[in-house]
Structure formats: C-alpha cells, structure tokens
Amino acid sequence: MKEIGVGLVGFGTVGAGVVEGLQRNGALLAERQGVKLRLAKVADLDLERDRGVQVNPGMMTRDAMAAVEDPAVQIVVELIGGVRAARDVILRALELGKPVVTANKALLAEQGAELFQRAAERLTHIHFEASVAGGVPIIRALRDGLAANRIRSVYGILNGTCNYILTRMDRDHVTFEHALKEAQAAGYAEADPALDIDGVDTAHKAAILAGLSYGVFVPMAAVHVEGIRGIAKADIENARALGYRVKLLAVVKEAAGAIEVRVHPTLIPAEQMLASVGGVFNAILVDGDLTGPTAYYGRGAGRLPTASAVLSDLADAARLVALGKRPAMWPERRADAARVRDIGSVEARYYLRVSLLDRPGVLGRLAGVLGQHDISIASVVQKEAHAGKHVPVVIVTHVAREAHMQVALEAIDAMAEVGARTVRLRIEDMEHERKA
Amino acid sequence: MKEIGVGLVGFGTVGAGVVEGLQRNGALLAERQGVKLRLAKVADLDLERDRGVQVNPGMMTRDAMAAVEDPAVQIVVELIGGVRAARDVILRALELGKPVVTANKALLAEQGAELFQRAAERLTHIHFEASVAGGVPIIRALRDGLAANRIRSVYGILNGTCNYILTRMDRDHVTFEHALKEAQAAGYAEADPALDIDGVDTAHKAAILAGLSYGVFVPMAAVHVEGIRGIAKADIENARALGYRVKLLAVVKEAAGAIEVRVHPTLIPAEQMLASVGGVFNAILVDGDLTGPTAYYGRGAGRLPTASAVLSDLADAARLVALGKRPAMWPERRADAARVRDIGSVEARYYLRVSLLDRPGVLGRLAGVLGQHDISIASVVQKEAHAGKHVPVVIVTHVAREAHMQVALEAIDAMAEVGARTVRLRIEDMEHERKA
Numbered sequence: 001m002k003e004i005g006v007g008l009v010g011f012g013t014v015g016a017g018v019v020e021g022l023q024r025n026g027a028l029l030a031e032r033q034g035v036k037l038r039l040a041k042v043a044d045l046d047l048e049r050d051r052g053v054q055v056n057p058g059m060m061t062r063d064a065m066a067a068v069e070d071p072a073v074q075i076v077v078e079l080i081g082g083v084r085a086a087r088d089v090i091l092r093a094l095e096l097g098k099p100v101v102t103a104n105k106a107l108l109a110e111q112g113a114e115l116f117q118r119a120a121e122r123l124t125h126i127h128f129e130a131s132v133a134g135g136v137p138i139i140r141a142l143r144d145g146l147a148a149n150r151i152r153s154v155y156g157i158l159n160g161t162c163n164y165i166l167t168r169m170d171r172d173h174v175t176f177e178h179a180l181k182e183a184q185a186a187g188y189a190e191a192d193p194a195l196d197i198d199g200v201d202t203a204h205k206a207a208i209l210a211g212l213s214y215g216v217f218v219p220m221a222a223v224h225v226e227g228i229r230g231i232a233k234a235d236i237e238n239a240r241a242l243g244y245r246v247k248l249l250a251v252v253k254e255a256a257g258a259i260e261v262r263v264h265p266t267l268i269p270a271e272q273m274l275a276s277v278g279g280v281f282n283a284i285l286v287d288g289d290l291t292g293p294t295a296y297y298g299r300g301a302g303r304l305p306t307a308s309a310v311l312s313d314l315a316d317a318a319r320l321v322a323l324g325k326r327p328a329m330w331p332e333r334r335a336d337a338a339r340v341r342d343i344g345s346v347e348a349r350y351y352l353r354v355s356l357l358d359r360p361g362v363l364g365r366l367a368g369v370l371g372q373h374d375i376s377i378a379s380v381v382q383k384e385a386h387a388g389k390h391v392p393v394v395i396v397t398h399v400a401r402e403a404h405m406q407v408a409l410e411a412i413d414a415m416a417e418v419g420a421r422t423v424r425l426r427i428e429d430m431e432h433e434r435k436a
Numbered sequence: 437m438k439e440i441g442v443g444l445v446g447f448g449t450v451g452a453g454v455v456e457g458l459q460r461n462g463a464l465l466a467e468r469q470g471v472k473l474r475l476a477k478v479a480d481l482d483l484e485r486d487r488g489v490q491v492n493p494g495m496m497t498r499d500a501m502a503a504v505e506d507p508a509v510q511i512v513v514e515l516i517g518g519v520r521a522a523r524d525v526i527l528r529a530l531e532l533g534k535p536v537v538t539a540n541k542a543l544l545a546e547q548g549a550e551l552f553q554r555a556a557e558r559l560t561h562i563h564f565e566a567s568v569a570g571g572v573p574i575i576r577a578l579r580d581g582l583a584a585n586r587i588r589s590v591y592g593i594l595n596g597t598c599n600y601i602l603t604r605m606d607r608d609h610v611t612f613e614h615a616l617k618e619a620q621a622a623g624y625a626e627a628d629p630a631l632d633i634d635g636v637d638t639a640h641k642a643a644i645l646a647g648l649s650y651g652v653f654v655p656m657a658a659v660h661v662e663g664i665r666g667i668a669k670a671d672i673e674n675a676r677a678l679g680y681r682v683k684l685l686a687v688v689k690e691a692a693g694a695i696e697v698r699v700h701p702t703l704i705p706a707e708q709m710l711a712s713v714g715g716v717f718n719a720i721l722v723d724g725d726l727t728g729p730t731a732y733y734g735r736g737a738g739r740l741p742t743a744s745a746v747l748s749d750l751a752d753a754a755r756l757v758a759l760g761k762r763p764a765m766w767p768e769r770r771a772d773a774a775r776v777r778d779i780g781s782v783e784a785r786y787y788l789r790v791s792l793l794d795r796p797g798v799l800g801r802l803a804g805v806l807g808q809h810d811i812s813i814a815s816v817v818q819k820e821a822h823a824g825k826h827v828p829v830v831i832v833t834h835v836a837r838e839a840h841m842q843v844a845l846e847a848i849d850a851m852a853e854v855g856a857r858t859v860r861l862r863i864e865d866m867e868h869e870r871k872a
Contacts (some may be wrong), residue, residue: 423668
C-alpha cells in the first residue's frame with residue numbers, strides 16, 4: 001500500500017488530536033481508503049509541552065517552512081490558526097504543489113478567494129472539512145451529497161460557546177455573565193471570548209457555507225453580524241413563553257436573486273429540530289430544492305471531533321496524491337458468521353405489558369419468574385384495579401439478555417393468571433448521547 | 437466541458453424524478469462538478485404513461501439491455517427495483533465496464549457481495565447513495581466524512597411508512613389499523629405494506645449501513661427483524677407516560693468483537709433527537725470514536741429526494757469517467773456586491789421587548805410609531821402593571837423590513853415614555869420545515 005507523508009504545522013489541541021487519531025485509527029483508515037498516512041514532520045514553536053501523545057523528537061521542528069518544504073512531506077496540515085503565519089504556510093505549500101488541509105475558518109473567510117485561486121493555478125487542492133462544525137461532515141454534504149440541489153436556505157448553530165451559554169440561560173435560568181464564566185471555567189470559552197460571543201466566528205463559518213451553497217465568495221464586510229452579549233434572561237424566558245428558543249443563528253439564503261448572509265440571536269420555534277440542539281453541539285439545517293429539509297448534527301469543536309474532519313480530508317488528499325482517485329469503499333470481506341451477534345446474546349432493557357389477573361400474590365409470582373431468568377425489574381405500574389379481572393401491568397426491566405427474556409416470556413404467557421400475550425419492546429437509552 | 441451519456445433503466449416515480457432533476461438543475465450540477473450529464477437512453481416496459489416530464493420518444497425503449505449496451509450510454513442507472521431483472525441489468529453494465537448507480541437496497545443487501553466483487557473485477561463502481569435514507573447523504577457520511585472513526589453504533593429511523601404510522605398513533609391516538617389505512621390513502625404505504633411494516637425494508641438498509649460501518653457483508657439471515665404490526669395504542673401511551681417514544685429502529689453496533697444488526701420497535705428516551713423525528717422523515721445517529729454522536733436527518737423517500745441522491749452519484753460516476761478525479765468545488769466567482777443582500781432589505785418577524793411607562797394611551801402611541809414604519813403587530817403581552825412606572829412589554833410583529841425596523845426603533849427609544857433601550861430579536865419560522 002502506498003504511503004503518503006504528512007507535515008503537521010501547529011501542534012496544539014487539534015494537532016495533538018490528529019496525531020492521536022492517526023495513531024489510534026491509522027490502520028483502519030488505510031484499510032478503508034487504500035492509502036496509508038505517515039506522519040513525517042511536526043512543526044510548533046513549543047517543542048517541550050506534553051500533549052499526551054508521543055511523537056518521535058527527530059520529527060519535530062520549530063521551523064514551519066522547514067516542515068512544509070521537507071521532501072518527505074506530501075500533504076501539509078495547517079493548524080496554527082490566525083491569519084498571517086497560516087497564510088504564509090499555505091501559500092508556500094501550494095507553491096510546491098502540495099495539497100493543504102486546514103481548519104482555519106478565519107483565513108478562508110477572509111482570504112479564501114486568493115488561496116483557492118493559487119491552489120487551482122498549482123493544480124492542487126485545499127481541503128477544509130474541519131473549518132465548519134468540527135466532526136460533522138457538512139462541507140462534504142453541501143459539496144457532494146447535495147450537489148444536484150439548488151440550496152434554498154442554510155440555517156446553522158455553528159458556535160458551541162454561544163450555544164452553551166444560551167442553553168444554560170434557558171435551562172438553568174442563569175444570567176449571560178454567569179453562563180459565560182461557567183463556559184470559561186469548563187474550557188468552552190476563551191479568556192477573551194469576543195470572537196465567539198460577538199458572532200465573528202459564526203460569521204466566518206456562514207461565509208464558507210454561503211460560498212459552497214452559491215458558488216461565490218462572500219466578503220466578510222457583506223455579512224451582517226450581531227452577537228449574544230445583549231441577551232437578557234428576560235428575553236430567553238419571554239421567548240420560551242411564546243413557544244420559541246433563542247439561538248445564535250447563521251442564516252444563508254437566496255431570495256429574489258440576492259444572497260442573504262447574516263448572524264444574529266434568533267427566536268426559533270420550539271418544535272423545530274434546531275431549537276432542541278443544546279450545549280456545545282452544532283447543527284445545520286439545509287433546504288435543497290430536491291431533497292427538502294435535511295439536517296446535520298454533532299460536536300462542532302474539540303480535539304478529536306475536529307481531528308476526525310482533518311483526517312477525513314487527509315485521506316481524500318492522500319487518495320488524490322497516490323491514486324488519482326478514490327477506491328470504492330464497500331466491504332470486501334464476508335461477515336464471518338461468528339462475528340455477527342445472535343439476537344439471543346444481545347442485551348437490552350425491556351418494556352413489558354402483561355395482562356395480569358388482579359389478585360393478591362400474582363405480581364409476586366410474575367416477578368419470581370423474571371428473577372429466575374436473571375431479569376430484574378426497574379419499575380412496575382398497574383394503573384387500573386379490577387379485583388378478579390385481567391388488568392394491564394407495565395414493567396420496565398434493567399438490562400437483560402434476549403435469550404433469557406424469550407424463555408421468561410414463554411413461562412409468563414403460560415401462567416394461568418396471564419390473559420393476552422405479553423407485549424415486549426426493547427428500550428434503547430443511547431447513553432453516549434444522553435451523557436453528551 | 438465533457439458530456440457523459442446516462443442510460444436510465446426504470447422510468448417510474450424515482451426515474452421521472454431523476455429526469456426532472458436533470459432538466460431543472462443539470463446546468464447547475466455541471467457548473468459545480470465540471471462535467472455534464474446527458475440523458476441518452478430511457479428503458480421501461482411502459483412507454484405511454486405520462487410521468488409529468490418530457491423525454492424525446494426516440495430515446496425510449498422497452499428493452500433494458502438495449503439501453504445498457506447502447507454505446508452512447510456510459511453510466512447505467514438501475515431503478516427498476518426487485519431483485520432478478522435488476523441484477524441482470526447491473527451485471528451486464530459491469531461486464532461492459534460501465535459504472536452503475538442504483539437505489540436498490542433489497543438487491544444490495546441480498547446480493548451485494550457478488551455485485552461489488554464483479555465491479556472490482558471490471559475496474560468500475562457501484563454507487564448507492566439512494567439506497568438508504570433518500571436525500572440524506574448518509575452513505576457518503578459513513579464512507580468519507582467519518583472514515584477516520586471506529587463506528588461505535590448506528591441507530592436509524594429508516595422507513596418513512598412505519599414512522600408515519602407510529603407518529604400518527606402517538607400524536608393523534610389512532611390505532612395501528614387506522615394509521616396504516618391513512619398512510620395508504622396518502623400514498624405513504626403500498627397496497628401490500630408487508631415489506632415496510634414487517635421491518636424487511638429497514639433490515640435491508642441496516643445491512644447496508646453495517647457493511648459500510650464494519651467492512652463486512654452482513655447476510656440478511658443474520659439480521660434480527662421485528663415489524664410494527666403488534667404495536668397497540670396502549671403501548672405508545674405507556675411509553676409516553678414513561679418518558680419514551682416508540683420508533684421502528686435499526687440498531688447496528690460492535691461490542692465485544694461482534695456486530696449487532698437488528699430491527700425492532702424500540703422505546704427511545706423522549707429527549708433524544710431521534711424521538712422527535714416525525715412523519716415520513718428518516719434520521720440516523722452515528723457514534724464515531726473520534727466525532728462522538730453525529731446525526732443526519734431528512735426525507736427518506738419520494739421522487740425528488742431520492743432523485744437528488746441518484747444525481748449526486750451520477751455526478752461522482754461521471755467525474756470518475758471523465759476526469760479520473762473530482763475537481764475542487766470552491767467558488768471561483770467573487771460575489772458581486774449587488775448580489776449579497778444588504779441587511780436593511782432583509783425581511784423577518786421580530787420580537788421586541790420595550791420598557792414602557794404604564795400609563796393610558798402609551799401603548800397606542802407605540803403601535804402608532806410601528807405602523808408609521810410599515811410594521812404591524814401580531815401580539816402584545818404586558819404581564820406586569822405598575823401605573824406610572826416602566827414595565828416590560830413584549831411585542832411580536834408580522835414580517836417587516838429591517839431598514840424600517842431600525843428607523844422605528846430609533847423613534848421608539850426616543851419616546852419620553854420608553855425607559856431602557858428596546859431589545860430586538862429576529863424570529864425565523866423556517867416555514868418549509870414546519871409544513872413538512
């Protein structure tokens with residue numbers, strides 16, 4: 001398998017996440033994509049700090065240009081942020097015909113026109129999935145998946161800091177100042193939070209989404225921006241009473257031949273999916289003329305989600321460098337029967353509705369049958385009482401094994417006190433999501 | 437620009453949608469992707485029926501193989517459905533080295549192993565974005581966007597018929613039989629609804645998502661499938677009382693080295709995003725080890741959403757045929773200043789919180805100022821009363837123009853009876869979404 005050398009410029013939070021992701025999933029990515037990524041050079045001003053990942057010291061340099069120019073580096077990942085130095089790094093890489101992967105929304109929004117023109121002249125590419133909505137592949141969705149659609153509108157919650165603050169104000173009735181301090185303590189907001197809370201970061205991302213949606217560069221001066229500093233608890237509460245939630249929303253649409261690109265705090269109907277997006281999560285609602293509304297949701301920032309986007313771009317760039325195109329990605333292996341779990345060994349919580357004779361001791365017998373099969377009860381509700389008749393009893397269990405449940409249900413339905421066949425449904429708590 | 441000839445086999449609902457999408461947005465797609473799609477041949481047993489789109493009669497044939505073999509056809513779109521005839525069409529196209537675009541989940545789930553192997557032998561591709569979740573680019577998200585992630589789990593609401601029925605039962609308290617009849621009357625369910633309501637269609641899609649997530653073919657026999665025929669109103673209501681919603685859920689996960697692929701009615705926590713997916717919409721929650729939870733939402737079926745997916749695949753296939761790779765898709769045009777709408781001409785509904793002196797006639801003066809600026813009031817709420825003091829008055833307006841609002845606000849804040857500066861927020865109703 002071909003190996004492609006990667007030069008990482010900027011070894012901060014996301015840079016360390018890229019190294020960790022590559023170390024953890026590099027072999028899997030290579031198997032899926034048919035080309036192997038190899039870290040060749042890492043540049044950062046700070047060579048000492050512990051980032052929680054191991055990098056061969058001989059690979060590290062304080063000289064960004066040395067990493068870009070190193071012949072072992074075939075793709076350059078720019079993660080230093082800011083505009084001036086990042087621009088120099090990217091222009092030098094393009095000059096050398098090396099594709100660039102970047103998460104730098106400020107630079108793309110402000111100088112994308114020049115950079116993409118330079119890339120085209122040098123017959124290479126700039127990849128920027130990580131610039132908007134972190135781990136959510138919204139750039140690919142707009143560029144590829146929805147390519148056949150005229151985009152009617154894009155609505156985005158694109159800044160986790162602002163959404164965290166507004167969610168806290170809404171759910172916990174704290175003031176803006178209180179929520180901001182909390183966000184700073186939790187690491188969700190910078191010491192100087194202006195770029196986030198004044199809407200500038202969201203505006204950069206809105207300009208990028210507008211560019212993809214309508215095929216034009218939107219200069220930042222044409223984007224109307226209002227932040228969330230002025231939002232009072234009273235407004236959040238009034239909005240809620242009116243059936244709305246307040247979100248910092250990026251609005252991109254085309255109407256009557258003109259494009260609108262604006263960012264401002266906005267009342268969104270509470271039943272709208274975007275209204276339920278809480279905390280540091282991002283979401284984008286894209287309305288295409290063929291698809292109708294489609295939505296995309298996930299963590300918009302952070303070390304590993306952003307690294308996921310950078311790595312997907314690296315894989316794209318590497319395929320172009322190595323193969324000139326992408327291989328089909330469909331399984332080439334058949335599932336070994338042993339690797340697909342039989343339903344009997346699957347574990348879940350269960351909802352049971354048992355038609356049970358309302359007579360003393362019967363519920364105890366039912367619980368006994370479940371217990372014999374290693375099934376423990378989390379809750380029981382019997383709403384009606386009709387002594388001597390069958391009544392519905394709703395039981396929620398703790399985690400149990402399907403095979404045990406099947407045998408238990410046979411035993412239950414064979415009980416003289418059970419009327420109709422017991423209804424059994426599984427519960428999925430999706431814990432990773434609820435914790436998030 | 438290169439032109440690529442397309443052969444369409446199957447001119448039913450989705451086929452007609454593809455033709456309509458191509459006629460409507462073909463030029464836009466060509467501009468975005470750098471290659472032009474040209475309809476070369478259309479095959480269907482019925483040459484007479486009016487599909488609501490115009491096709492040159494000389495292009496039509498009843499002979500599917502003639503369309504596949506026609507030298508003007510460089511990519512074959514298979515939309516006849518079913519397994520046997522579709523399989524023959526696809527194998528013949530692959531034999532000729534022509535890439536195939538298909539929406540046929542049954543065929544892919546049951547015989548994908550053989551078909552993809554044949555495609556690899558013939559150095560061509562099968563594209564299948566339309567096979568799962570219609571217009572939602574979930575195949576691309578799993579294959580490309582999340583390529584660097586180990587997939588921890590995929591939860592999907594993948595069948596619009598079932599979700600429509602369950603949503604009606606939940607929101608309108610009707611029985612399963614009633615909701616099914618309604619779905620049939622509305623065209624959301626077939627006369628013979630078995631494939632949908634018994635979970636088979638969802639299982640086909642689950643097997644495809646499992647294949648992409650874990651790189652193995654999952655035989656249908658290994659997929660545990662339960663449908664929604666047995667669901668009673670009582671269960672939906674019990675679930676709601678317990679804080680859950682009932683959905684037909686596809687569950688794909690890897691745990692302890694084995695894959696789980698199952699489809700069954702499931703209780704989902706009400707606060708979970710998937711729980712709020714109503715009607716014929718589809719949604720997929722993918723948990724990657726780097727991204728954490730991400731979600732994808734949209735119309736999972738229908739003429740134009742499915743056509744959008746087919747056309748995105750056609751563009752991919754055409755780029756491979758014409759260019760051997762994809763061009764960068766980033767705007768090459770600068771936004772003409774006139775094309776970006778100035779915020780002053782943007783229209784929206786507004787929320788205003790005015791600090792107003794509680795004295796007879798003052799509210800009338802306020803309404804008068806708004807009226808002078810073409811702003812009409814939809815509702816006014818004044819909760820507190822403190823005669824002679826300032827109280828918050830919350831006003832929601834009808835659609836108004838920003839420039840008018842700005843002037844009106846200046847006038848309002850200059851009123852002697854107005855205390856603190858008026859708070860102004862915009863309301864986005866996202867009507868396309870609420871109607872859906």
